[in-house]
Amino acid sequence: MMSEVRFHGRGGQGVVTTSKILANAFARTGQFGASFPMFGFERRGAPVTAFGRFSDRPVREKTQIYNPNILVVLDPSQKDSSTVFAGLLPGGMLLLNDKENSGDIRHDNLRKLAVVNASGIAMEEIGLPIPNTVVVGAFAKMSGLLDINPVVEALADYFSGKKLAANEICAKRGFDEVRIVEL
Amino acid sequence: MAEKKQGRLTKVLDYLKHDDPFSKGVAFCPGCGLELLLRFIPRVLGNDIVITGTPSCSAPVLLGQNNQSWHTLSYFGTLMTGAAANATGLVRYYRKAGIDNTVVCFNGDGTANDIGFGNLSGAAERNEPFIYICYDNEGYMNTGIQKSGTTPFGATTTTTPYGSVHKGKNLRRMNLGLKMAMNKIPYTATATLSDLEDLAKKLLKAKEAKERGFCFLHVFAPCPTGWGADPADTIEICRRAVKTNYFPLWEAENGRIRMTKTVKKPKSVNTYTELMKKFHHMTEADMKVLQDDVEYEYCLLGGLSVLEAECQLPVSVKDQGDAS
Amino acid sequence: MNTTTAPSRIKVITGNAAAAIGAKLARPDVVAAYPITPQTEVIEQISTFHASGEMDCELITVEGENSAMNAVMAASLAGGRVFTASSSWGLVFMYDAVLAVAGARAPVVMVNVNRETPGIIAVSSGQQDMISTRDAGWIFLIAEDCQEVLDLVLQAYRLAEDHDIQLPVMVHYDGFFLSYLSEGVDIPEQETVDRFLSVLDDQPRRTALTPGQKLGVGSHGILGGYMELRHKHVTAMERSKDKFEEIDKEFAGIFGRPYGGQLEEYRTDDADIVLVGSGSMCGTIKSVIDDQREKGMRIGLVKIRMYRPFPHQALVAALKGKKGVGVVDRSLAFGFEGGPIYTELKAFETRLDGTQLISFIDGIANTDITKTNVEKMIQMTRDLADGKDVPEVTWVSYPEANTKGEK
Numbered sequence: 065m066m067s068e069v070r071f072h073g074r075g076g077q078g079v080v081t082t083s084k085i086l087a088n089a090f091a092r093t094g095q096f097g098a099s100f101p102m103f104g105f106e107r108r109g110a111p112v113t114a115f116g117r118f119s120d121r122p123v124r125e126k127t128q129i130y131n132p133n134i135l136v137v138l139d140p141s142q143k144d145s146s147t148v149f150a151g152l153l154p155g156g157m158l159l160l161n162d163k164e165n166s167g168d169i170r171h172d173n174l175r176k177l178a179v180v181n182a183s184g185i186a187m188e189e190i191g192l193p194i195p196n197t198v199v200v201g202a203f204a205k206m207s208g209l210l211d212i213n214p215v216v217e218a219l220a221d222y223f224s225g226k227k228l229a230a231n232e233i234c235a236k237r238g239f240d241e242v243r244i245v246e247l
Numbered sequence: 248m249a250e251k252k253q254g255r256l257t258k259v260l261d262y263l264k265h266d267d268p269f270s271k272g273v274a275f276c277p278g279c280g281l282e283l284l285l286r287f288i289p290r291v292l293g294n295d296i297v298i299t300g301t302p303s304c305s306a307p308v309l310l311g312q313n314n315q316s317w318h319t320l321s322y323f324g325t326l327m328t329g330a331a332a333n334a335t336g337l338v339r340y341y342r343k344a345g346i347d348n349t350v351v352c353f354n355g356d357g358t359a360n361d362i363g364f365g366n367l368s369g370a371a372e373r374n375e376p377f378i379y380i381c382y383d384n385e386g387y388m389n390t391g392i393q394k395s396g397t398t399p400f401g402a403t404t405t406t407t408p409y410g411s412v413h414k415g416k417n418l419r420r421m422n423l424g425l426k427m428a429m430n431k432i433p434y435t436a437t438a439t440l441s442d443l444e445d446l447a448k449k450l451l452k453a454k455e456a457k458e459r460g461f462c463f464l465h466v467f468a469p470c471p472t473g474w475g476a477d478p479a480d481t482i483e484i485c486r487r488a489v490k491t492n493y494f495p496l497w498e499a500e501n502g503r504i505r506m507t508k509t510v511k512k513p514k515s516v517n518t519y520t521e522l523m524k525k526f527h528h529m530t531e532a533d534m535k536v537l538q539d540d541v542e543y544e545y546c547l548l549g550g551l552s553v554l555e556a557e558c559q560l561p562v563s564v565k566d567q568g569d570a571s
Numbered sequence: 572m573n574t575t576t577a578p579s580r581i582k583v584i585t586g587n588a589a590a591a592i593g594a595k596l597a598r599p600d601v602v603a604a605y606p607i608t609p610q611t612e613v614i615e616q617i618s619t620f621h622a623s624g625e626m627d628c629e630l631i632t633v634e635g636e637n638s639a640m641n642a643v644m645a646a647s648l649a650g651g652r653v654f655t656a657s658s659s660w661g662l663v664f665m666y667d668a669v670l671a672v673a674g675a676r677a678p679v680v681m682v683n684v685n686r687e688t689p690g691i692i693a694v695s696s697g698q699q700d701m702i703s704t705r706d707a708g709w710i711f712l713i714a715e716d717c718q719e720v721l722d723l724v725l726q727a728y729r730l731a732e733d734h735d736i737q738l739p740v741m742v743h744y745d746g747f748f749l750s751y752l753s754e755g756v757d758i759p760e761q762e763t764v765d766r767f768l769s770v771l772d773d774q775p776r777r778t779a780l781t782p783g784q785k786l787g788v789g790s791h792g793i794l795g796g797y798m799e800l801r802h803k804h805v806t807a808m809e810r811s812k813d814k815f816e817e818i819d820k821e822f823a824g825i826f827g828r829p830y831g832g833q834l835e836e837y838r839t840d841d842a843d844i845v846l847v848g849s850g851s852m853c854g855t856i857k858s859v860i861d862d863q864r865e866k867g868m869r870i871g872l873v874k875i876r877m878y879r880p881f882p883h884q885a886l887v888a889a890l891k892g893k894k895g896v897g898v899v900d901r902s903l904a905f906g907f908e909g910g911p912i913y914t915e916l917k918a919f920e921t922r923l924d925g926t927q928l929i930s931f932i933d934g935i936a937n938t939d940i941t942k943t944n945v946e947k948m949i950q951m952t953r954d955l956a957d958g959k960d961v962p963e964v965t966w967v968s969y970p971e972a973n974t975k976g977e978k
């Protein structure tokens with residue numbers, strides 16, 4: 065079974081790293097992950113898109129994702145964007161980084177909405193509003209595809225020392241504090 | 248007088264410690280300044296140098312023709328576009344493999360100043376441990392006398408010919424030696440063929456300085472064929488180039504310039520240009536431009552050397568590290 | 572299944588990182604580095620390895636790609652093992668030296684990250700850079716995924732430096748789709764790589780330019796012996812086909828990953844229609860093939876791994892007797908009726924025993940070779956095999972280009 069996940073955010077929020085950490089986490093469970101950023105010019109503040117395919121079998125497709133079944137949105141301002149929702153498959157899930165519980169998000173194909181105050185948690189734990197390490201923990205819980213352990217372990221490939229410890233807490237809090245609503 | 252001359256000659260001969268690895272009857276023009284320089288270098292530096300060369304006037308001799316070589320040196324024949332990068336590759340591998348070497352990257356002004364300048368600059372920036380020798384005959388001679396960046400103001404070449412509208416090169420030359428000194432490399436120097444002892448000393452200084460990094464020698468080497476001069480005048484042309492300050496002799500260690508020969512009463516540049524047909528069309532106004540240019544460059548050079556003597560330089564500038 | 576299993580050697584890395592690690596494992600003496608999108612991470616990784624001492628090489632941070640190739644050419648001819656990396660504009664900026672390297676038979680190994688050219692700010696993949704340099708006289712190998720990038724770099728050294736071959740090798744992989752793709756790669760142990768390459772140590776040492784020897788390089792081209800050299804270049808390229816097959820088998824034996832040599836044939840045995848492709852598109856094609864097979868379609872893929880020398884013997888053997896073959900080109904050729912690789916294969920059409928060929932052009936100009944596109948290509952190839960009227964060349968993502976062909 066393969067999940068096709070599209071990640072949206074803005075430059076500087078760690079969108080691409082989110083997709084990499086998850087690919088890494090899946091690999092640690094003996095499953096497979098393949099992620100890459102959408103090509104284009106990247107600047108702080110400009111919209112960024114990344115793709116991730118996660119599966120229990122080797123992933124061979126090497127195209128962008130046009131019909132995701134999971135959306136991960138790191139920037140609250142994008143929650144109403146039609147670009148973000150383009151191609152979402154029926155039964156789709158959305159994980160959103162937002163302070164408020166945006167219960168008013170609706171889309172015909174959206175069945176599960178997960179919201180986590182990732183920027184807020186990140187500010188508390190690492191002192192920067194970079195939501196990605198919270199988001200990866202929330203993703204594990206929301207998707208049900210991963211335990212928290214492989215996600216936390218994957219972080220060691222991207223951080224070390226005190227930063228690693230702080231980001232591990234971010235992931236765990238993301239896992240624990242994400243609020244999931246079935247629509 | 249004859250003894251004085253003999254004494255000076257002996258001094259030069261003292262530097263020629265090694266055999267001439269070039270055969271006789273090589274395919275250079277009569278009076279070619281390049282030939283004298285090319286034979287001189289391995290006699291001073293040794294026959295175990297690795298010399299790189301490009302398509303140029305040196306190519307028929309350095310790179311050989313048919314299946315035969317005109318010399319017994321180890322050489323690397325390559326394109327003008329990457330000569331300094333090739334030499335870089337050699338010295339980096341030799342360093343890795345612990346092979347002692349003196350690599351001489353031997354190029355004309357066209358390669359050094361124009362098409363190959365980018366990688367010359369790169370090699371200097373990285374302080375690569377080899378000796379880059381530019382023989383400056385002020386043009387692309389092998390292809391039939393076209394202008395290069397070092398061609399002086401007013402000179403006629405096939406791409407700056409004399410016509411009714413345009414009369415010779417209308418741009419002042421670039422000063423390659425000074426440009427390279429500005430890179431603060433361990434050793435930069437100018438030299439020419441009328442002052443062979445000076446040239447020999449500078450070659451040896453470069454060989455030693457190369458242990459600390461990049462060395463650049465700018466050698467004025469007349470081309471009688473291309474300049475419209477009598478082949479018998481090659482050395483006299485060099486002598487007058489020095490005496491008029493058209494081509495001053497200096498050296499720079501880590502960019503600190505020092506004159507190696509100061510001409511007390513420089514002659515006007517006319518005494519130099521009169522030996523070559525390429526300048527004979529020039530008007531008085533043209534000659535003034537050329538004279539001004541010569542004086543400007545000398546002023547710059549002189550100023551820099553005086554400034555250096557007066558400056559208190561911080562200690563850290565004195566030594567420059569290896570290329571990493 | 573969702574939790575951590577026993578640790579393995581698999582690391583999730585990008586294609587660029589895989590190239591850098593492949594180079595590191597090969598232990599080059601001299602590496603030249605100059606950045607260009609989408610290759611930059613390759614040289615950044617190598618620089619990090621160098622700075623930490625993990626790589627014991629001379630790293631030359633050149634001022635331009637032309638110097639990169641010139642530097643490694645000289646270091647190679649001096650006897651060293653070398654590496655560099657580039658892409659599109661950088662590749663063609665070093666093109667004079669690329670030709671010189673081939674002429675000098677210097678066993679240089681480099682990776683070229685395919686980037687769409689000539690649109691200066693096109694930032695996507697495309698093979699035009701490879702096509703523009705296809706007959707420079709280098710061996711060209713193409714990778715499908717990040718694992719193959721690493722593996723091909725290792726195989727490239729084994730091939731380039733083989734005493735019987737001595738030809739430069741360029742490993743191509745798609746920019747963006749592979750360069751930036753993070754996926755699991757089995758990173759071999761250094762010892763194993765050393766063993767794989769140690770075969771070269773047992774061979775005679777090639778001639779190297781050393782100080783004090785009366786040796787020179789670079790004068791070939793004047794009259795005597797030059798024709799012989801040129802012919803030898805061609806025959807060496809021809810020999811590299813079988814040598815590459817051998818190396819693939821050796822590699823499989825040591826690392827456990829067989830690739831098939833010049834070509835990988837995926838489900839072609841009983842296929843009556845086949846797509847021919849190269850690079851990252853092959854992963855997508857394989858996935859669609861599996862879907863179609865479940866629906867009963869007898870479809871296979873021939874993936875070109877060795878593009879130069881052109882593996883015509885292997886292609887003919889693989890495609891002979893198939894009913895329909897669709898060749899996917901990620902680049903253009905001018906003045907022909909189809910893409911470049913299609914046109915090259917067409918030269919051997921008469922040996923295919925009636926197999927029909929059509930050309931697909933896709934994945935250029937910032938487009939993606941999507942699963943939908945692949946399904947379309949398969950359908951058209953099916954139609955071709957069934958005797959229906961199908962155009963000879965189809966621009967899959969650009970319907971405006973398609974007119975009815977003469978088929």
